[in-house]
Amino acid sequence: MDSSFHFYVSNRFPCCVTGYHRKVSHTIRRSRPPFRAFRLTFAVAAATAVILITIRPIATFAAPGATAAPPRISTAAKPQRAHTAGFAPDNRTLFAPIAYLAPPGPARASRAITILNRQLDFQRKISFHPKLAPALQDVVDLLPPRQSTMIRAAALYSKPGVPWRAEPDGTHQICVTGRPSDGDYLYRLAPESRSPEEPARFSGVFGLKPAADSTPTSISSVTGTLGGELMLDTYGIGALVDASADALREVHGDLRPPWDSSPGAFNHHDRAALEKFHRQMPHLAAKFDHYLKFNNLLDEFNSTAGPVVLFNVDAEVRQDALKKYPLLYDFYRKVVPAVTAKSAIVDSHGNFWMREAFDHGHIHFTMMIRDGLLTPFNAAMQPAGEGLALNELARGSYRTLASAQVTSLAMNFGLANLGFATDYRRDSGSVTFATRMDAVPQLIAPPGVHEVMDLIAGDFLRGLATGNGGMKVKLSSRLLPNGIYDFSSVTTAQLNYSPTLELLARIGDAIANKHNDQVRAEERAFGEELFDAFVADYNDARPAIVALDLDKDSQPEKSK
Template sequence: MAASFAAAIIITIGGNASCAAASPANPAPVPTAANTRFAPDSRTLFAPIVCLAPPGRARASRAIAIFDRQLAFQRKLSFHPRLGASLQHVVDLMPPRQSTLIRAAALYSKPEIPWRDKPDGTHQICVSGQPDDADYLYSLVQQWRGPEEPAGFSGVFGLKPSADSTPDSVSSVTGTLAGELMIDTYGLGALVDMLADTLREFHGDLKPPWDTASGKFDHHDRAAMDRFHRQMPHLAAKFDHYFKFNNLLDEFNSPSGPIVLFNVDMEVRLDALKKYPLLYDFYRKLVPAVVAKSEILDTHGNYWMREAFDHGHIHFTIMLRNGLLTPFNAAMQPTGDSIALNEITRGSYRTLASGQVTSLAMNFGLANIGFTTDYRREPGICTFTNRMNAVPQLVAPPGVHQVMDLVAGDFLRVLATGDGGLNSKLSSRVLANGTYDFSGGFTAELNYSPTLELLARIGDAIAKEHNDKVRVEERAFGEELFDAFVADYNDARPAIAALDSGNSDRREESK
């Protein structure tokens, strides 16, 4: 799901610091040389944050104020979550999150969990969240109530028994996990515009000799890395310390303009993680055991994005032509017209994912995890709606696969097709007071099968390794990178503010 959202917001737009806003009344303009070119080296890498503020006077200064508020909130939300005592008690009663779906029907009948009962038989756990000094505090509450103040959160986890269930035997449940967040910064639409403009920064020197094949680290990669080090020295130093880049991008020439294949192949430097010993140990065990892939495709089977974790190699691939997102094939060749996605107000795309883990010298996992995503955007509202479009396929060794299919096949079939199939939604809308309401969640029918305990135990084994103490170190690692990003952002404030004067735009037009 995260990959689907990331693909949808990898969007490029035209213009300089003034960023276009999608409107259903205004069709996408025909791309021109002026509004599709890559950003010049002279532009600050932080210029795209201007898109976070509505058009008008002093837009860059207003964007800085908005981004300041978001960074302060994001630090609490992402790196300092804290559970109230009553909510922690509930979490302790729940199975590890990797196996919650498998055990959901059995979980429904667990009396020690302090469920709130609804008239239709639904069992709910309701949560609220709000900043608490440097932390973000989540608390157990008696009933759902939407947030009323900026930075407030409301969440619910619910299980509803199927129609053929009885009080003594719950055969399946419809599970719902949903949340709502109010913030005073920006909505999904502005985030799409910012990330779209950021895409123009993805390039090396755009000079010959051009690449003839992908995957070779050369002067194009070095030019991109040099700019990264020059403009974001704190974050670049952290990346140098923690990651090894085997490739970053490849640049090709074409009659319609330069083509950049942003083609990342990087590895975590394991020794650098030793300052986080629990995270180091977990990741060291993860590298030889896990392979996961995700792809964004159109109806013709062309790729718009590919990402993978393959035995420690982290891959991410998109293609840009003159700064516009471009479809490509398995041979990394362009296969269609480039598009300015930020001008699109509605559309659909497909996500296909797979993952497997090696356990007891055998490979277990899922393939053909497919979703169709519908994207809609109109003034003040932006929505992503996802639905599972195929029954996932089990990955298991010969001889074991047939048995696994017998015990898990029905669970997967019901997951994909039961009660409308697994679906999720993420949206934002601007409220009358100028704040933004984010809402999201998923629902799915979850069948009960006691013989799925084998899969549950595999999930529990992963969960045991990825415990609360590991997650604490993960957040510390993430905050270390976050701090470096904020340091670079603070250094770039004068260059961002200068965008209000138009000097940066004139420099770009003169190139």
């Protein structure tokens, strides 16, 4: 299930939206990434897909207080202490964290099943079966492909034929509504933007406002706004945070010696985790086996503070498995081997909370868990501080840096220093992520070519990072008095006009448009294939989930 609240209605029109008493309030000033969903990939191998999707945006906070000295890791077998119970027992269902999707009270797991059933039905429609009404399709045909919308936004403001809604301040808007329609999710053009009033309804707006120094004949810069609001009768971000915190306890192999002496060795720890995954989620595990080759999954060490699990994925996509999706296969075979990308969430001491990378076809993802808590680690992949209980976090600030590059003709091209700062807030009924770009992206290019590229794209990137305080994204969910959750997201950015970039974008669009619709259809089909496997395992696991209501030791703690 994709709970990222990122909706796209086509390859061109960008529609993104993308009750608890807190136990402890932490103020954190060490690490920070933009809120974005953890993709339905490799974390599922160690836990449950529906829950771990949310770990990526939430589990990136530095622990409060000063960083403790990292304990020394030893390969010698030591008695496991009582706090090893922080990890979930091997016989507990991987779907146990789902119970946290329901408010505390009797029959919580059973109520969570009812809630998740509604969410899964909705998620299938909105994620894999979007449908555009004819009038909206006509507007989409007038807009540039979504991959170049930002670059061409200033020119788009005055494009003839687009049925803009003109606001008094000069803003041009396109408003959209969305609702379920049988097995699809139908988007329509709307005369104005209004908050939805029923569950599973969506309202979105795409707006462009000229800069103060613009004239009717010369629009050199615009402020772009992309916003959306969605009503759900299932759960809010807070419940996903609580479920994610519990899901971290599932991430382990057998927690037994012989312990690993260094990261990256595939041994009995990895096999134990994979065997549990295959036993409890056989349908999804079969899909992973079909599409992925795992070189490593996790490493388990012992320290003076007890067992440490390094969730340390090294996986490769089996290219031939993608042949059933010919356009995706062709893209992966030709383009992906030349691509490298990475992101690292670090604190002020240089310690990591999470790392992910794509390196010429190899997929890497790393995080550390101790006592069932997300734990910082250093460059040597040793614990570097106390763990963090995500469900107890009321506020925090965190940061991430990312880069991506493509190698062509023995030369590297790309972007580095993609930095974002986020403030996280949570109270009894709401969760908010407020993110801004806090660094000017740096171009990666060979000497000589770099100067030319900076002339072409430098002003656009500087405007994106610094204009109007930098690109901003705000995502939130709040519980309304009627028990419905209101999700909202707003992205704003200054988009400077660059005629050279626009020309390059047009060339790229002409190439991409040839197969864009078909590629998007294949992406959705691939996603639904994994989704179906997850749902099959979830349906099989329902008796084990219901049994949690009878097992006092397995019941989620009540909110305090």
